[in-house]
Amino acid sequence: MSENDNNSRVDKFDKRRKNTKSLTIFTVFGSILLVVFIALLVFGGGDNQDMADESETNQAANDSSESNNNNDGSTSDGQKENSAGNDSNSGDENSDESSSDKDEQQTNNDEVKKQEVESSDDNVVKAYTGNWQPVGTEQTGPHTTNYNEGSQDRVEMRKAISVATDLNQDSLTMWWIERNGDQKVVVTASDANETKTYRVYMTWVNDEGWKPTKVEELKENDQKYRFE
Structure with a gap:
């Protein structure tokens, strides 16, 4: 076997070894990236979910606040309506008082000798x-x-x-x-x-x-x- 054949064989072996080493490095690096990507999906997704939950909670709180504000307005209107109702009832009360005075007067007249x-x-x-x-x-x-x-x-x-x-x-x-x-x-x-x-x-x-x-x-x- 000639020296050239030996050198050629050695070169092929070195190239194969280098290719195997590169493939291994790429495989390891790819595995690391995959792990990192999965980790990002898991933990990052959880954070996003928490943020989404928090956003929904804040939105619910805002909706509740707006609802309460609307209820306050309704209550205020109700009070106004009640106030207007009380004004109307005031006339009825005056009428009742007048009727009461007349009844009392009639009673007093009945008692007069x-x-x-x-x-x-x-x-x-x-x-x-x-x-x-x-x-x-x-x-x-x-x-x-x-x-x-x-x-x-x-x-x-x-x-x-x-x-x-x-x-x-x-x-x-x-x-x-x-x-x-x-x-x-x-x-x-x-x-x-x-x-x-x-x-x-x-x-x-x-x-x-x-x-x-x-x-x-x-x-x-x-x-x-x-x-x-």
Whole structure:
């Protein structure tokens, strides 16, 4: 065997060894890359999943917050509606109070002991006295009767007339007020349709208001002529 054949054989062996070594290096390097890639998928994917979960959690929290804000608005609107409802109910309460006052007034009238008395006035159908109580007042201190329309005395006189008769306080007409002595008056009043007319005598009780003392039911309104 020649020296050239030996050299050629050695060269082939070296090339084969180098190729095998390179293949091994590439295989190892590829395996490392594969492991790294798998690790990235596993751990990186977990992080991404955590981030996704966190994002979903934050989104849920935001949605919850917005929902709560919307609920607050609804509650506010509800309160406004309730407030508006309370305003409407206020009128009902006032109406109930008015009805209650009338019921109380009727009860007090039923409890009043009336006694018919004689009258020398031909215009009087019947007259009676009663144990009425003062109707109450917002006035305090020394009292001077104010006969002007809309005065507190006029307001409280209307109540006294209603207590002593069957006239409605809100709709009765006070035709004439006449002084009848110190802190005493006589008021001629009728219902709105003038189907019933009364002459009501009353006296002032300090800090307690006007107190009816006698009522005369009239045949006709003898004070209307003043306004004709």
